Amino acid sequence: MPTLETTTSVDSALGPLEGSELPDFTTAAYKDAYSRINAIVIEGEQEAHDNYMSLGTLLPDQAEELGRLARMELKHMKGFTACANNLGVTADMPFAQEFFSPLRNNFQAALKDGKVVTCLLIQALLIEAFAISAYHIYIPVADPFARKITEGVVKDEYTHLNYGQEWLKAHLEESRAELEQANRDNLPHVRRMLDRVAADAAVLHMEKEDLIEDFLIAYQDALTDIGFTPREIARMAAAALLG
Amino acid sequence: MFGLIGHSTSFESARNLARSLGFEEYADGDLDMWCSAPPQLVERISVTSPTGQCIEGAYIDSVFVPEMLSRFKTAKRKVLNAMELAQKNGIDITALGGFTSIIFEDFKLLREQQVRATTLDWQRFTTGNTHTAWVICRQVEANAPQLGIDLRRAKVAVVGATGDIGSAVCRWLSQRTGVQELLLVARRPQPLADLQQELGGGRILSLEDAMAEADVVVWVASLAQASSIDPGRLRRPCLMIDGGYPKNLDTKAAGEGIHVLKGGIVEFGSDIGWQMMEAAEMANPQRQMFACFAEAMLLEFEGLRTNFSWGRNNITLEKMDLIGAASLRHGFQALGLEHPAPVPSFSST
């Protein structure tokens, strides 16, 4: 039977650890984990740039706005490259390119078929929600240099998520079936990506449970805004929880 | 709009609830999956007062279950994320039900005002403790005489006397009810001494000694110590108000002449038409609810959209008067012993 006694002992045991406990940024273990996490972030920003440029070819009347979003992603990429330099870490780009390949392949296939809805779900909802949750959790445990950069980036990512949201909201009825299918096809990849990154993220003091829940909160918020009901959303999100 | 943040009483009942609400994927998930699941706004509610006034609200399930208590970060995240969801939905006043306010207080979440992009606005939340304390006092006053206990000659033990609810109950019982003697029980000596001084009376006792002397026991601590109650040493008759959380006193203290009443539970005058109190395992889930939830409704009815109950030891008799009058005006009644179907115990599943 759970009681307050359990909670108070937990509190006194973990209380002092809680809050702003930062990792040691200078250890080899930290830098090793950072080389992969940072590479994922750089690759993610690069692909986000490419994806928004590609979306511009599917939505020519939106090309200018999408080009603006794409340029923001390049700026982010440069910022995170500076973070690695600052810590004296070389990003493991081959790892990151392979890490993103399932989502990249699905995006490219959808692009070839002219499936705007699927492309938007992958980039503007899933990847942006993934980035937003990861950046939010990273900020409190980041080194001061990276912290400042990440705080600026996360604001932009909301703009990108919002872009996808607004478009899909305006086209919900004709997009519904494709959205649900794209969710089924891609959300399990996001879950596997979170699983793969968990051990390295833990070295950076970022916990997998937090990453999953925060990702789902951002994703659910977007789906709510687009017009899905709580029950539909819970069903769609379960694909990420069950893997 | 009012809000209620609640949770299931156990992982098992949470899964059953998920299944009955059509969230099959969640029902089949394990505890790790639930630890990563975000809070859900599961139900919209409207409540009409006997005055004719109608208010709208929402029930948020934090997806917390008591099995998560040993996971400090998980429990903390569940509470903060549920509060963020309430605020993002524009809910004006939300009650923190069950373990939610206990976690908030014990894990010192006042330090965690920033949740991602949301700065929590404390004005939008209430622990509901003022109404809970008032309801518990009413339960003592209304039910003791029915057992032949004359409160003017009775010793009333308050277990958890120095807590937010406990200290308010002590204040009320000594100044308003006029009980013969208050027996003060709590773990830490210094707050007890402070309380005794503030009250200008009351006797500090160990749990065992207090149990042997008390005609009425008000249990407002969620202590594991309940397991140390020896029913054989209790006075008969004895009225026990189980105001702790979870409510499991009836499994610890049972016997002829021992009357355990679920404390801090109110019954609304008509059916509300919601599903969520089934989750709290109320005997009459269409009408019964925790008094803390009812406080959010009362504040909405009264247009008092503010953190009426907040922090520790801020509950005054004036605030209890105010919320008590509102409670009666809007059709709530404290659960009494004569109730035909007692609320089943927490552990009865």
Ligand SMILES: [Fe+2]
């Ligand atoms: Fe970006």
Ligand SMILES: [Fe+2]
């Ligand atoms: Fe972005």
